[in-house]
Amino acid sequence: MTIVEDNRHLRGALLPILHALQEEFGYIHEDAIPLLATALNLSRADVHGVVSFYHEFRREKPGRHTIKVCRAEACQSMGANALVDHIKKRLQVDFHGTTADGAFTLEPVFCLGNCALSPAVMIDENLHGRVSPDRFDELAAETRANPHAHNQIPHALSHSHKGHAQ
Amino acid sequence: MSGHLITVFVPRDSAALSVGADAVAAAIRAEASTRGLPVRIVRNGSRGMLYLEPLVEVETPEGRVAYGPVTAADVPGLFDAGFLTGGEHALGHGLTEEIPYFKKQERLTFARCGIIDPLSVEDYRAHGGFRGLENALAMSQAEIVKMVTDSGLRGRGGAGFPTGIKWNTVMQAKADEKFVCCNADEGDSGTFADRMIIEGDPFCLIEGMTIAAIAVGATSGYVYMRSEYPHATATLRHAIKLAYDEGWLGDNIHGTDRTFHLDVRVGAGAYICGEETAMLESLEGKRGMVRAKPPLPALEGLFGKPTVVNNVLSLCSVPIILDKGGDYYRDFGVGRSRGTLPFQLAGNLKNGGIVEKAFGITLHELLYDFGGGTITGRPIRAVQVGGPLGAYLPPSQFDLPKDYEAFAAQDAMVGHGGIVVFDDSVDMAQQARFAMEFCVAESCGKCTPCRIGSTRGMETLDKIIAGKNVDANLELLADLCDVMVDGSLCAMGGMTPYPVRSAVKHFPEDFRKKQHAVRVTHIAAE
Numbered sequence: 096m097t098i099v100e101d102n103r104h105l106r107g108a109l110l111p112i113l114h115a116l117q118e119e120f121g122y123i124h125e126d127a128i129p130l131l132a133t134a135l136n137l138s139r140a141d142v143h144g145v146v147s148f149y150h151e152f153r154r155e156k157p158g159r160h161t162i163k164v165c166r167a168e169a170c171q172s173m174g175a176n177a178l179v180d181h182i183k184k185r186l187q188v189d190f191h192g193t194t195a196d197g198a199f200t201l202e203p204v205f206c207l208g209n210c211a212l213s214p215a216v217m218i219d220e221n222l223h224g225r226v227s228p229d230r231f232d233e234l235a236a237e238t239r240a241n242p243h244a245h246n247q248i249p250h251a252l253s254h255s256h257k258g259h260a261q
Numbered sequence: 262m263s264g265h266l267i268t269v270f271v272p273r274d275s276a277a278l279s280v281g282a283d284a285v286a287a288a289i290r291a292e293a294s295t296r297g298l299p300v301r302i303v304r305n306g307s308r309g310m311l312y313l314e315p316l317v318e319v320e321t322p323e324g325r326v327a328y329g330p331v332t333a334a335d336v337p338g339l340f341d342a343g344f345l346t347g348g349e350h351a352l353g354h355g356l357t358e359e360i361p362y363f364k365k366q367e368r369l370t371f372a373r374c375g376i377i378d379p380l381s382v383e384d385y386r387a388h389g390g391f392r393g394l395e396n397a398l399a400m401s402q403a404e405i406v407k408m409v410t411d412s413g414l415r416g417r418g419g420a421g422f423p424t425g426i427k428w429n430t431v432m433q434a435k436a437d438e439k440f441v442c443c444n445a446d447e448g449d450s451g452t453f454a455d456r457m458i459i460e461g462d463p464f465c466l467i468e469g470m471t472i473a474a475i476a477v478g479a480t481s482g483y484v485y486m487r488s489e490y491p492h493a494t495a496t497l498r499h500a501i502k503l504a505y506d507e508g509w510l511g512d513n514i515h516g517t518d519r520t521f522h523l524d525v526r527v528g529a530g531a532y533i534c535g536e537e538t539a540m541l542e543s544l545e546g547k548r549g550m551v552r553a554k555p556p557l558p559a560l561e562g563l564f565g566k567p568t569v570v571n572n573v574l575s576l577c578s579v580p581i582i583l584d585k586g587g588d589y590y591r592d593f594g595v596g597r598s599r600g601t602l603p604f605q606l607a608g609n610l611k612n613g614g615i616v617e618k619a620f621g622i623t624l625h626e627l628l629y630d631f632g633g634g635t636i637t638g639r640p641i642r643a644v645q646v647g648g649p650l651g652a653y654l655p656p657s658q659f660d661l662p663k664d665y666e667a668f669a670a671q672d673a674m675v676g677h678g679g680i681v682v683f684d685d686s687v688d689m690a691q692q693a694r695f696a697m698e699f700c701v702a703e704s705c706g707k708c709t710p711c712r713i714g715s716t717r718g719m720e721t722l723d724k725i726i727a728g729k730n731v732d733a734n735l736e737l738l739a740d741l742c743d744v745m746v747d748g749s750l751c752a753m754g755g756m757t758p759y760p761v762r763s764a765v766k767h768f769p770e771d772f773r774k775k776q777h778a779v780r781v782t783h784i785a786a787e
Contacts, residue, residue, distance in 0.1 A: 106564065107526070107546035114488075114527055141547075148548040149529030151488045163489075167450030168645055169681045171695070172608035173636075205532060205649075205699065207489050208453040209276050210681065211311035211606060211613025220491040224279035 306461015413599025449648025647676025711754025
């Protein structure tokens with residue numbers, strides 16, 4: 096509940112709170128919805144509507160690492176569709192699925208802003224460019240081997256600049 | 262060489278990091294330490310030559326010397342070649358600013374990007390930063406708005422609405438509170454200029470927003486970032502904190518009676534939030550549903566208050582206008598498209614990156630003179646200009662000058678300046694289907710032509726691709742596209758037909774591949 100208390104003073108607080116919850120727990124637990132509704136004086140339907148609207152918010156516990164693979168046009172022009180097929184086959188999961196060992200959750204994404212170095216993949220918060228199927232296998236193996244892999248930017252999303260523009 | 266400190270630049274831009282810039286910086290640090298050489302590493306933004314990333318630069322008396330693309334394994338060899346004094350090496354490109362790709366550009370908005378340390382206020386000021394804001398602090402609101410209007414600046418997010426006119430509406434609105442919101446929800450494939458400038462020159466955006474706030478009388482503002490851009494978000498948050506610390510944000514900006522508070526909000530993977538009213542809903546903590554207009558956000562925007570909503574590149578063009586004057590900016594460009602646009606060369610191109618040029622440059626120049634043709638070495642067959650809602654253009658239209666009106670006349674759009682290149686292996690019927698599929702995934706669902714039309718469009722394209730009743734289905738598709746264009750609330754449903762129609766128009770053969778095969782099978786069966 097401290098996450099809620101820390102953020103409820105913000106105007107339009109629901110999204111920042113959902114981001115903070117997801118960063119802390121990896122997903123938005125069903126039980127959080129009535130709590131948020133009460134704290135923010137919204138209906139449960141309002142909160143549910145927001146959680147379900149945005150692709151980024153997860154309702155189930157994800158794997159230890161999230162792999163986002165870009166499906167948008169620039170990456171398509173450089174073989175993203177073949178890369179997607181390779182990744183699904185290699186990890187034995189479909190989009191939104193988690194590997195049997197709980198290591199990876201695979202998500203599609205439309206554009207990671209790395210369109211001159213396509214195809215692009217983001218593993219946790221680390222962006223990778225010119226990802227061939229072989230390069231993907233290397234990256235996946237490195238990530239698996241190093242469960243506490245260095246993240247380029249820890250806590251970038253929920254760390255709001257408090258005290259201003261409330 | 263020993264004794265004086267040598268400055269080496271290794272970008273911290275996400276694109277550079279995506280191909281190993283952190284490992285290169287670490288290798289340079291380690292190698293310099295082993296060899297006992299005094300090296301200072303600055304993590305700059307990208308120069309925009311993304312095909313050369315990681316691009317390492319060394320400061321020499323003659324200027325900065327470039328090496329790229331560098332891998333960590335190349336680093337000992339670079340030291341052996343004396344790169345710290347600009348020594349020759351197979352990866353060397355000579356002086357960065359003499360590289361033709363860079364030299365031929367007209368950098369106004371991106372003037373500092375890749376040159377300065379993005380998180381040094383001192384460096385920013387040394388390169389002309391905050392001069393525009395200082396001028397604005399001494400001007401009346403109306404004078405600032407007039408200067409921006411005179412510059413001819415138009416919204417760089419895609420719609421091309423004159424920025425000064427929007428500001429004037431907000432300035433004249435009477436309200437107890439006004440806002441400035443920056444739309445940094447850069448969701449179009451093939452665009453990365455917003456991300457690059459936020460990572461490479463974040464104070465430029467902060468300065469532009471502060472000038473906008475002073476001009477219209479707003480006291481609070483938000484930057485709406487994408488969740489797909491964690492690195493840019495972290496950089497911007499850090500820069501905002503530094504700007505507060507140094508008195509460029511907050512109450513009594515630099516001793517004046519002006520106040521502006523700025524905060525960052527992060528979206529959650531919804532493309533539609535790049536539409537300004539959906540973005541405002543999202544900032545208010547709601548589903549990103551498009552609002553009907555009117556009322557215009559300029560009069561009833563965030564929390565119902567008058568609000569300036571501008572794109573990152575529009576706001577980042579404001580400081581130089583206030584620094585050098587509206588005339589200076591207007592002298593670039595053609596017709597009613599004034600100033601420069603940072604074009605983004607993406608997809609299957611040898612030399613992808615940022616090319617900031619005045620309006621009027623042709624696609625041909627961008628694709629071949631700068632882009633160098635495809636990376637696969639095959640001919641270019643189609644380019645998509647202006648993101649997933651932009652038209653596909655064939656080579657016969659590559660001489661079209663980049664100008665809002667010239668593109669609109671061809672049912673295409675300059676948009677945010679993104680250009681995605683496909684070689685001759687592309688199947689344009691599949692690209693048309695993808696345009697509809699994308700709309701299915703990303704429609705906010707508020708209006709029927711977009712929500713239902715996109716699904717029916719995808720199904721109809723599936724039938725066409727399978728060779729079923731191709732003529733009748735193409736006619737149906739054309740009809741559906743008309744309904745979506747005429748009946749949708751915003752550009753999502755209203756422009757999804759652009760890539761579809763242009764694909765059908767310019768590449769009709771791709772929609773009839775199976776038709777022939779199916780006919781042959783039928784005859785055989787009879």
